[in-house]
Amino acid sequence: MNCRICGAPLPEGAMFCGECGSSTSATPESRRPVDPRPGDTYVIHRSESGVLSVPLDDVDAAPTVAEGGPAAEVASPAEVATDGAGGDAATAAAPALDDGPAAAAPGARFVLTFTTGEVVTVQGTGLVGRKPLAEPGEAFDHLVQIVDRGLSVSKTHLEFGEHEGGLWIADRFSANGTVVRRPGEHAVRCEPGRRMLVPRGSRVEIGEQAFTVA
Template sequence: MRCRICGAELPDGAMFCGECGSSTSATPESRRRADSRPGDTTILDPLDRPSPRNSGVVSVPVDGFPAATAIGLDADQAANESDAAARVEPAQPSVPATGHPARFVLEFSTGETRTVFGSGLIGRRPLPQPGEHFDHLVQIADRTLSVSKTHLEFGEHEGTLWVSDRFSANGTVVRRPDDGALRCEPGRRYLVPSGSRVELAEQSFVVA
């Protein structure tokens, strides 16, 4: 009889391994640590908000961008991402028909302001999936943990910013000027024109 975790020889009838301390019924699959995204996020009460008549959903191709530049709302947290960002080659910004890259100013509830272009991720510690590349990784300092690590994706469509919830724990709500509130369906892209407020659980930003 052998331990299925460390392979040590065990006497017949043993309940625990004398080498690693594992139960004799344990398997490598049962000992595998689960992914903490977004399981470490503090879950808030669900919001009951009406949806506007115009959802503003856009369908655009996912072309991606060849590089990412880590920026953050919290300087100490941003330093943790610097090594990963340094391994990515620099990119050229997306340039629309006007000849100038579309840029958007995001004013966060934390008091920080960021100017972005192209594509990016927003969250407590945003992390692209394998094969994904973004122009920006925007970190939010959220001590309440209401914002997921990778909460939101953003990009540009015909000069207007769009956002897409990345299956966050507490969801994303878009409030457009004179258009009420809309809870975003994960994985779909929603236009957020200037003046819109995007709520990420207990944090938010305004597109200036």
């Protein structure tokens, strides 16, 4: 019998590994640290004056399925209005929230093409990973599961949603992180728990895998 953590040989009847100290019942999965899940934090905008972080504390992050309509037709997140003037970041950091009829407009569809072979059309919100799982109290329109035999992609690697007709992603504290390559721009590593807009044509790298947005 060998230790399932370090592989060292174990004597018959051993309860702990003499090499690493692990219990003989421990497995790599049981030793994996708990994956903290972020709440709603920010949408990151691109603007002429730079990158602005816009609080979304009062915005419902889980669009609801339109009553009587197909499951894919969901309401987009509430519009976030920003000051049109190219002022400083302090002025733009507290925009007004528009709760009017525009919030009920149907969302756009996006095609995610993965290097693992999966091609998925999404609309609304979702999770991406090897075995994505929503936390208690969360609701998503899509759970996009991909095959990654190298295990570089976390079980729940990232979250996505819509904002003003665009797609955003947020790294869910994944083990290997998320990198966004927008068309014509340098690569940007996502800060876990913060939303980042990914325009069509962008490439999102998750561990050793990636997907493009169209």
